[in-house]
Structure formats: C-alpha cells, structure tokens
Amino acid sequence: MTAIPQELNQDATRTKLIQAAGEVFAEVGYQAATTREICRRAGANIAAVNYHFGDKLALYTEILKAAVIKREQPAVEALLATKTSEEALRALLFGIFRQLTDPDRPAWYVKVMAHELANPTPGLTAVVEHVIRPNVTLLCTIVGRIIGRPPQDMKTRMCAHSIIAQVIHYIHARPVIALLWPDWKMTQEAIEEIASHIAEFSIAALKEIGKSAHPAHPQKSTTRRSK
Numbered sequence: 001m002t003a004i005p006q007e008l009n010q011d012a013t014r015t016k017l018i019q020a021a022g023e024v025f026a027e028v029g030y031q032a033a034t035t036r037e038i039c040r041r042a043g044a045n046i047a048a049v050n051y052h053f054g055d056k057l058a059l060y061t062e063i064l065k066a067a068v069i070k071r072e073q074p075a076v077e078a079l080l081a082t083k084t085s086e087e088a089l090r091a092l093l094f095g096i097f098r099q100l101t102d103p104d105r106p107a108w109y110v111k112v113m114a115h116e117l118a119n120p121t122p123g124l125t126a127v128v129e130h131v132i133r134p135n136v137t138l139l140c141t142i143v144g145r146i147i148g149r150p151p152q153d154m155k156t157r158m159c160a161h162s163i164i165a166q167v168i169h170y171i172h173a174r175p176v177i178a179l180l181w182p183d184w185k186m187t188q189e190a191i192e193e194i195a196s197h198i199a200e201f202s203i204a205a206l207k208e209i210g211k212s213a214h215p216a217h218p219q220k221s222t223t224r225r226s227k
Contacts, residue, residue, distance in 0.1 A: 014052045016042040018066070019106070021049075021059050026108035029115040030060050030123070061123035064116060067109040068131050085145040090199040092139060093167070097195040100171050101186070110171065136160060146203065147210040159206060166198045 020041035024033045035049040035056050042048065053059040099105070116124055139160045140151040149156045170177070174186065184190065 013042070013044055013048060017044060017048060017052060017059065018063065022063050022066075022106055022108040022112060025060060025063055025115065026111035029119060030056075030121050031119065033060075035059075057121070057123055060121065061126050063112055064123050064127045065131055067112045067116075068127055085142050086199075086203050089139075089142050089146070089163075089203060090196070092135075092142065093163075093195045093199050094192070096135075096167055097191055100167075101188075101191050114172070136164075139163065143206060146206040155209070159202075159209065162205075163198065163202045166202070170194055170198075 017038060021033070021038045024038050024041065033056070036046060038056075038059070039046050039048050045051075049056060049059055053062065137151065140156050143159045143163070144151040144153065144156045147156065147159060177184065178186075
C-alpha cells in the first residue's frame with residue numbers, strides 16, 4: 001500500500017479508509033462515491049466513516065487537503081527574509097515539484113483534484129482557505145517584489161497564475177508529453193530541470209514586466225502644445 005501522509009495516519013482503520021476513499025473518489029468523483037463502497041474496500045464497518053470523520057464530505061475534505069500542495073511558507077519565507085526574491089521563487093517552485101512528484105504520493109491524488117476542479121464541492125472552500133491560499137499569497141508576495149507592484153495588484157495576481165499554470169501543465173499533461181516526446185523520461189533529474197526552467201523563464205518575464213511598469217528613464221514628450 002502506498003504511504004499515507006503522517007498527519008492522516010492516526011490508526012489502522014482510519015488509514016485504510018483514507019486509502020480506500022482516495023481510490024473511490026479518484027475513480028468516480030465525490031457525488032457518485034458511496035460510504036458503503038469505501039468501507040467495503042477498507043474492510044471496515046459501514047459506520048466507520050461517520051465514526052472517524054463525521055460524514056462523507058468531511059472524509060472527502062481530508063482527501064482533498066492531502067491531494068494538494070502542502071504549505072511551503074516557513075522555509076521560503078525565511079529565504080525571502082535573507083535572500084533575493086528570485087531565490088525565494090526558485091525555492092518555492094522546487095518545493096512544489098518535489099511534493100507533486102514524490103514517489104510515495106498515491107496516484108489518486110491528482111485524479112481526485114481533477115474531479116474536484118471539474119465538479120467543485122463544498123470541500124474545495126476549506127482546501128483553498130487552509131492550503132492553497134497561503135501558498136498563492138506567498139507567491140504573490142514574491143512576484144510583487146520582482147515586478148515592483150503590491151501583492152494584491154491585478155498584474156501581480158495574473159503573473160502568479162501564469163507561473164502556477166506552467167507547473168500544472170507539466171503535472172496534468174504528463175500523458176500528452178510522454179506521447180509528444182517519448183525520449184523525454186520524467187526522471188528526478190528531468191523534474192529538477194523543469195522546475196529550474198520555469199523559474200528562469202518566469203523570472204526573466206517578471207523582470208521585463210517590472211521594467212515596463214517602472215521605466216528607468218521615461219521619455220519626455222516632445223509634442224508641444226500649440227499656442
């Protein structure tokens with residue numbers, strides 16, 4: 001059985017329920033999944049989901065939290081305080097790719113999130129607030145410093161989402177990439193190269209955006225008003 005994150009691994013029955021639920025939610029999505037099927041696969045009593053989690057939605061929310069990227073703030077915030085914004089961005093991207101490509105990460109993680117994004121449930125709100133928003137807020141802080149705009153500025157937000165889009169492409173499009181470039185194997189070395197490329201590509205673009213927003217020597221208008 002694939003390893004379950006330690007924070008979710010409190011006892012044997014709970015661990016089995018999480019593993020079974022992850023597989024069921026990945027296969028059929030939240031709406032079609034039943035606690036009966038989850039308990040059957042886990043070899044648990046039919047009331048086990050309610051006993052350990054409260055209800056199906058609470059269990060699903062736990063699965064969603066495990067499926068998304070964990071918070072990278074502590075290490076990156078410390079780096080941001082002592083190093084450059086560019087170094088902080090590289091560290092954040094490497095951390096994200098390490099998590100997404102962790103060999104101990106169950107295959108159902110990505111599939112569960114794909115179902116959720118296609119058909120959002122109330123569980124997504126908790127995941128966004130507790131897991132996704134902190135990471136995005138940190139990314140916007142880093143991006144804002146590079147382009148010289150506030151973290152909540154619309155240009156800052158769009159730049160941050162452009163970076164996120166690159167990461168998501170390499171994760172969700174892996175089957176397509178494998179068909180396009182059969183010789184390109186997703187080894188750990190290749191993954192680190194991708195993270196480095198996204199960082200370099202993004203930093204170069206952000207610096208240019210920063211220059212256009214704050215030109216070093218703005219040209220004076222040569223147009224004279226007619227008298």
